[in-house]
Amino acid sequence: MQEIRFPTQRSKLNGPPVITKNGIITSHGSEMSLFVYRGRLMYLDAGHCCVTDYFTGEAHAPVPDTMGTYFMQGFCENDTVYAFATKANSVYCFVTEDLEHWSTGEVVLTFPDNFELFNTAVCREPAGC
Numbered sequence: 001m002q003e004i005r006f007p008t009q010r011s012k013l014n015g016p017p018v019i020t021k022n023g024i025i026t027s028h029g030s031e032m033s034l035f036v037y038r039g040r041l042m043y044l045d046a047g048h049c050c051v052t053d054y055f056t057g058e059a060h061a062p063v064p065d066t067m068g069t070y071f072m073q074g075f076c077e078n079d080t081v082y083a084f085a086t087k088a089n090s091v092y093c094f095v096t097e098d099l100e101h102w103s104t105g106e107v108v109l110t111f112p113d114n115f116e117l118f119n120t121a122v123c124r125e126p127a128g129c
Contacts, residue, residue, distance in 0.1 A: 031119075035076040037099070044074030044083055051081065051099050060099035069105070071119045084108070086117040 030047025034054070041054040049072055050062040063072070069085035069092055076082070083094040085105070089112065092105035111117065 031071065031073075033073045033075070035074055035081070037076050037081060038079055042074075042076075042081075044072060044081075046070075046072040046085075049083075049085075061102065063094045063096075063102050063105075065105050066094075073120050073122055075122045075124070077124060082122070084120045084122050086120055089113060089115045089117060091117060091120055 030045050032043045032045050034041065034043050036042070037051070042051050043054055044051050048059070048062065049066045050059050051074065052059045063083050063085075066072070066085060069087045072083050072085040074081055074083050079097060081096050081099065083096075083102075085092050085094070089110060090107045091109040093108045094105050095103040
């Protein structure tokens with residue numbers, strides 16, 4: 001596992017923080033996001049568009065209809081997994097409750113045509129929405 005330690009008060013630093021790498025999750029180089037699903041540590045692999053159990057390596061059904069989408073990120077809330085991906089100027093959301101049957105990607109955010117989106121970052125809002 002990786003351990004990253006940052007000082008709590010940057011004003012007292014005598015240089016940049018020291019980052020110690022103690023391992024990797026996978027070596028294929030694709031972006032991924034970690035989350036807990038039904039008590040299991042899982043990751044959504046952006047390159048293969050599927051959820052994998054971290055400890056067993058079991059890969060579940062890939063997210064469908066992702067052609068042309070990029071930079072997928074996963075998020076889990078109440079045993080429902082949400083996968084967000086970008087395509088041109090839009091963000092799409094795919095949803096599953098069982099890691100096998102996914103909804104068709106729905107556009108959840110669109111920017112003007114002169115924008116092109118790349119990485120997404122998704123988290124729970126403090127109010128729960």
